[in-house]
Amino acid sequence: xxxxxxxxxxxxxxxxxxxxxxxxxxxxxxxxxxxxxxxxxxxxxxxxxxxxxxxxxxxxxxxxxxxxxxxxxxxxxxxxxxxxxxxxxxxxxxxxxxxxxxxxxxxxxxxxxxxxxxxxxxxxxxxxxxxxxxxxxxxxxxxxxxxxxxxxxxxxxxxxxxxxxxxxxxxxxxxxxxxxxxxxxxxxxxxxxxxxxxxxxxxxxxxxxxxxxxxxxxxxxxxxxxxxxxxxxxxxxxxxxxxxxxxxxxxxxxxxxxxxxxxxxxxxxxxxxxxxxxxxxxxxxxxxxxxxxxxxxxxxxxxxxxxxxxxxxxxxxxxxxxxxxxxxxxxxxxxxxxxxxxxxxxxxxxxxxxxxxxxxxxxxxxxxxxxxxxxxxxxxxxxxxxxxxxxxxxxxxxxxxxxxxxxxxxxxxxxxxxxxxxxxxxxxxxxxxxxxxxx
Amino acid sequence: xxxxxxxxxxxxxxxxxxxxxxxxxxxxxxxxxxxxxxxxxxxxxxxxxxxxxxxxxxxxxxxxxxxxxxxxxxxxxxxxxxxxxxxxxxxxxxxxxxxxxxxxxxxxxxxxxxxxxxxxxxxxxxxxxxxxxxxxxxxxxxxxxxxxxxxxxxxxxxxxxxxxxxxxxxxxxxxxxxxxxxxxxxxxxxxxxxxxxxxxxxxxxxxxxxxxxxxxxxxxxxxxxxxxxxxxxxxxxxxxxxxxxxxxxxxxxxxxxxxxxxxxxxxxxxxxxxxxxxxxxxxxxxxxxxxxxxxxxxxxxxxxxxxxxxxxxxxxxxxxxxxxxxxxxxxxxxxxxxxxxxxxxxxxxxxxxxxxxxxxxxxx
Numbered sequence: 001x002x003x004x005x006x007x008x009x010x011x012x013x014x015x016x017x018x019x020x021x022x023x024x025x026x027x028x029x030x031x032x033x034x035x036x037x038x039x040x041x042x043x044x045x046x047x048x049x050x051x052x053x054x055x056x057x058x059x060x061x062x063x064x065x066x067x068x069x070x071x072x073x074x075x076x077x078x079x080x081x082x083x084x085x086x087x088x089x090x091x092x093x094x095x096x097x098x099x100x101x102x103x104x105x106x107x108x109x110x111x112x113x114x115x116x117x118x119x120x121x122x123x124x125x126x127x128x129x130x131x132x133x134x135x136x137x138x139x140x141x142x143x144x145x146x147x148x149x150x151x152x153x154x155x156x157x158x159x160x161x162x163x164x165x166x167x168x169x170x171x172x173x174x175x176x177x178x179x180x181x182x183x184x185x186x187x188x189x190x191x192x193x194x195x196x197x198x199x200x201x202x203x204x205x206x207x208x209x210x211x212x213x214x215x216x217x218x219x220x221x222x223x224x225x226x227x228x229x230x231x232x233x234x235x236x237x238x239x240x241x242x243x244x245x246x247x248x249x250x251x252x253x254x255x256x257x258x259x260x261x262x263x264x265x266x267x268x269x270x271x272x273x274x275x276x277x278x279x280x281x282x283x284x285x286x287x288x289x290x291x292x293x294x295x296x297x298x299x300x301x302x303x304x305x306x307x308x309x310x311x312x313x314x315x316x317x318x319x320x321x322x323x324x325x326x327x328x329x330x331x332x333x334x335x336x337x338x339x340x341x342x343x344x345x346x347x348x349x350x351x352x353x354x355x356x357x358x359x360x361x362x363x364x365x366x367x368x369x370x371x372x373x374x375x376x377x378x379x380x381x382x383x384x385x386x387x388x389x390x391x392x393x394x395x396x397x398x399x400x401x402x403x404x405x406x407x408x409x410x411x412x413x414x415x416x417x418x419x420x421x422x423x424x425x426x427x428x429x430x431x432x433x434x435x436x437x438x439x
Numbered sequence: 440x441x442x443x444x445x446x447x448x449x450x451x452x453x454x455x456x457x458x459x460x461x462x463x464x465x466x467x468x469x470x471x472x473x474x475x476x477x478x479x480x481x482x483x484x485x486x487x488x489x490x491x492x493x494x495x496x497x498x499x500x501x502x503x504x505x506x507x508x509x510x511x512x513x514x515x516x517x518x519x520x521x522x523x524x525x526x527x528x529x530x531x532x533x534x535x536x537x538x539x540x541x542x543x544x545x546x547x548x549x550x551x552x553x554x555x556x557x558x559x560x561x562x563x564x565x566x567x568x569x570x571x572x573x574x575x576x577x578x579x580x581x582x583x584x585x586x587x588x589x590x591x592x593x594x595x596x597x598x599x600x601x602x603x604x605x606x607x608x609x610x611x612x613x614x615x616x617x618x619x620x621x622x623x624x625x626x627x628x629x630x631x632x633x634x635x636x637x638x639x640x641x642x643x644x645x646x647x648x649x650x651x652x653x654x655x656x657x658x659x660x661x662x663x664x665x666x667x668x669x670x671x672x673x674x675x676x677x678x679x680x681x682x683x684x685x686x687x688x689x690x691x692x693x694x695x696x697x698x699x700x701x702x703x704x705x706x707x708x709x710x711x712x713x714x715x716x717x718x719x720x721x722x723x724x725x726x727x728x729x730x731x732x733x734x735x736x737x738x739x740x741x742x743x744x745x746x747x748x749x750x751x752x753x754x755x756x757x758x759x760x761x762x763x764x765x766x767x768x769x770x771x772x773x774x775x776x777x778x779x780x781x782x783x784x785x786x787x788x789x790x791x792x793x794x795x796x797x798x799x800x801x802x803x
Contacts, residue, residue: 122647145550179583188582195549200573206539207574210546210554214503217552218530224545237566241539247545369531405580406619408589408643411672411720 068278070323071303072293076351078360082299087305088296091367097138097297098362099376100157101130101355106380107163108153108328111170115332117186120170122184128295130154131259135300136226136322139308143223145215146194147200147208150185150230151258159192163380167387173394174438178396179405201233205255206240209317212246212253216315224252224311231321232263234277243285246317253317254265254307255287258294260326265339281319288314294322295354298361324350325352350393398438427432453588455670467601469693471658472677474630475549479661479680484654484793487629488594489663491636492555494666499553501680502640504530506540506557512561513656515596541567544632545575545645548588553640559647561597562606568614574646589643594636596652597625599787600689601739606779609741610689610773613651616715616719618752619725622671623718628658634669642671649718651689675728680709683797684729684736686752688715691739691788696791708801718748720739723755730756734765737802739788744772766803771796 001437014063043050073085075211080086108125115123124372125131133154140146153166153353165177168188178188178196188196208227215221233239235259246253257277261268274280281289290307292299300322306413307318325348329336334347362368403410403418410418425432473692481488496502503516504525510532512519514670522530533540543647545667558564563572571593579587599608610672626632634648639646669686677692678699685695699710713728715721730736738749753768771788779786 028528044688147546175576177583177585178581181583182581186581188585190585196578196586198574198577198581200569202543203570203574204569206542207546211550212544212546213543214501214547214552215548217501217503237536237538238570241534241542243537244534244536245539245543249531269513369471405584407720409586412725413720426757 021068022411025330039323046124047056052053062274065275065279065283067095067275068289068291070291070293070322071298071299073225073298073302074296074361075359076357078357078364080361085298087302087303089298089301093138094212094358094362094365094367094402096158098135099296100134100154100357101358102373102377103163103380104130104133104154104157105355106377107384110381110388111167112332114329119388119392120184123170124150124185124334125328126151126153127257128325128348131297131358132256132300132322133296134158134326135297136256136304136320138297138315139301139304140226141223141308142189142193144193144308145208145211145223145225147204147211147225147227148194148197149204149233149258150197150199150231155228156187156189156192156194159194160191161187161192161194164387164391165189168383168394169393171394174397175391175393175394176397179401180407200227202238202242202300205229205236205238206232207246208255209242209246209249209251212251212311212317213249216250221252222312224254224308226254226256228256229260230365231257231259231261231277232266232271233266234280235263235271236407238354243280243287243319247285247287249406250315252311252315254304254311254320255317256320256322258295258324259321260324262326262330262336262340264330264334265336267340269324276321276323277320277321281417285319287317287319289319289321291321291323294324295357297354297358324354327353335339373381396437399432399434454476467653467788468599468784469690470627470655472693473658474628475674476630476661476663479630481659482629482662483656484626484650484658484719485515485517485656486638486651487633487660489519489521490662491633492518492521492662493524495637496529496629496779497641498666499640499645500683501551502529502553505533505543505548507535507559508532508723509557515652517594517655518557525555531549537563537566541570541575544591544593545570545578545588545641546698546793548591548645549578549586550584550589553586553590553592553785555594555640558595560607560609560652561595561611563611564593564595564611570646571621571645572618576618578620580620580644587647590722591645592636592639592642593630593645593647595647595649596655596721598650598651598653599778600653600704600752601621601783602780604690604691604783605758605777605779607776608707608741608783610649610740612688612718613742613746613748613751615647616748620645621719624671625649625718626716627652627653627689627692627714628649628654629660629662630716631669633662634667635671635716636670637666638671641668647670647782649689653690655751668684669716672720674716674725675714676711676725676801677714678710678712680733681754682709682733682735684711684713684733685793685797685801686713686715686724686726686736686738687740688718689740691740694788694790695739696774698790698797700796701794706798706801708797710797715752720776721752721758723739726752726756726786727759729759731763734763735803736768737771737796737800738768739771739796741773741788743775744770745775747772766800769796769800 137158170184213223278291547554
């Protein structure tokens with residue numbers, strides 16, 4: 001008993017030395033307090049949480065908390081609700097936003113079809129999420145490093161990734177920056193500071209946090225890291241790791257969740273029971289959090305601007321949730337009408353579609369010209385179709401490249417295996433598609 | 440730079456029994472055979488690792504050291520004093536989450552900064568398996584060389600310790616040896632540990648250093664104080680012999696050195712003892728040269744037999760040295776069970792099992 005008393009006393013004195021903790025002086029009966037009626041200023045001494053005592057048993061219910069509201073600037077009809085929130089973007093910027101969204105949308109439609117025709121092996125469209133890509137990318141600087149999941153091609157469009165680069169990647173031909181090693185839509189660009197996509201979900205999240213930490217330590221750092229992920233991916237353990245590491249280690253990273261309601265066929269109500277992904281930020285991990293309408297390009301833009309400023313000033317992360325709807329199928333291997341009604345999709349593909357909303361805004365501004373727009377779409381279609389024809393005919397990289405890049409330098413056993421394959425192919429040329437590959 | 444490996448190639452081995460100096464460790468299943476290195480400071484393995492990381496942090500201002508409980512010095516004292524010296528921004532604790540540590544380390548390395556990440560025990564590396572196998576190992580390949588995480592090194596205490604049971608004893612090197620893109624190395628003592636860690640930190644590929652934790656205190660050597668690296672992908676011939684080739688790594692090397700001595704004195708069999716050092720990529724030339732010379736090979740490791748790294752060595756030797764072999768390649772390994780607590784003495788590929796394997800292979 002005396003030992004216990006001694007340790008309790010010692011623990012108390014240890015805690016008291018930490019000035020950030022409020023200390024209860026003297027023997028105030030905890031039973032005399034009622035936290036619910038009179039918020040206490042005194043915190044208990046437990047190292048694990050800074051909180052007051054309460055003498056009434058109360059199960060904390062999720063319903064006790066109001067959901068985090070969704071920030072929006074523009075309503076369905078393209079009107080700005082609160083003028084103070086108008087980002088006042090010039091006509092040129094808004095037109096670039098619109099055109100980049102249209103470009104992405106048009107390219108998606110054609111590449112989706114070309115997969116259907118068996119010309120490329122796989123594709124994933126971005127329908128319905130164009131605004132969250134373009135709005136967020138527009139608020140960033142090129143030096144900011146991007147980690148993506150796979151449905152963020154709009155960020156690349158905004159940064160200047162060209163149609164031929166997209167399509168060459170999908171074909172894995174000799175002009176693919178990734179050297180034909182990954183599936184279609186696994187883009188990457190050193191030049192545009194966009195880290196190469198990989199299929200395992202959420203793995204990029206703690207990586208983005210680590211990159212942000214390293215960048216923070218650079219003298220006069222003025223670049224942040226943005227990590228995109230879907231609400232399904234946020235269920236992975238790596239998402240938890242990323243949120244917690246970002247908060248505890250103070251990393252200037254924007255953890256950008258594209259909450260589009262579905263992870264393949266799994267609706268979000270089977271993905272989590274809390275208040276979306278944003279709900280995890282402030283109470284769960286102690287991270288400043290923003291939730292926006294992801295179909296409103298200006299809301300995403302404003303929030304991203306604020307998030308970027310915050311993470312760089314504070315060297316702390318931001319959880320950013322953009323709500324939208326995955327209008328397209330999950331991928332070309334999926335038929336989404338098997339698990340959701342076509343009428344629902346139709347609403348999000350028309351009135352609630354990010355491109356339609358921005359179009360309405362531009363109409364009000366007098367910045368929209370139907371014929372110019374039609375010409376633009378036609379032009380993009382032409383360019384994409386032409387590029388498909390070109391990319392399709394390009395040779396694939398030399399098959400020997402299969403052995404390159406495993407290590408920085410090729411180790412002996414890979415040199416040996418490559419020469420084994422060389423000999424084999426020499427003897428059995430007729431069985432391999434050599435004509436499609438560079439010599 | 441490569442003073443250790445060049446000297447080691449031909450060096451003689453000090454046969455002083457470490458348990459005479461370290462009575463605490465007489466219970467362990469091995470006798471430590473220090474590597475003689477001329478002049479240096481007496482260090483045990485955790486001192487040498489600490490010294491290596493000190494030099495790495497000093498040399499490279501971008502280098503970061505992190506993991507669970509790394510800040511106060513680490514549960515094995517490997518990072519002691521480093522936070523005081525280099526600041527809490529460069530030497531720090533992470534939350535308790537191995538997949539996070541691995542992912543974070545990859546991200547740090549993506550920016551070109553150097554990441555030295557510690558996984559507290561090899562047994563707990565599995566939550567980070569996805570990050571290491573799917574991400575770290577494939578980063579350069581999948582991006583066509585646009586991005587990589589080559590400036591990343593994992594330090595992972597591994598191996599039997601006498602009483603570690605299931606989750607403080609494992610040797611998971613074979614899981615990682617099946618992953619193209621990784622470097623996996625295992626030091627056998629302080630000098631090698633320092634050289635390998637410094638080499639891995641500099642190496643432009645993601646590396647895993649599995650440190651046999653039973654050696655942290657038990658292994659004492661004269662470690663050169665200066666910066667040096669050990670060659671990666673290179674095996675060390677620790678004892679020359681003509682009758683049987685014994686291959687091991689980590690603590691098992693010391694078991695094999697003792698076995699070779701006993702075999703010489705009691706059976707008059709000359710064993711060649713090779714420390715494989717690098718599990719991936721591994722030194723096929725040294726191994727095959729020795730196998731062709733002796734015609735008899737025994738591979739010993741603590742990890743379970745089935746699909747242990749011994750299987751890879753055995754099949755490769757069989758394929759490349761078939762006409763030189765006088766007997767089937769023999770593997771002496773942990774049993775195909777989880778690593779047990781009270782049964783550890785019966786589980787280990789100890790000197791008696793290795794010795795009886797020598798007997799069998801010579802009389803085949």
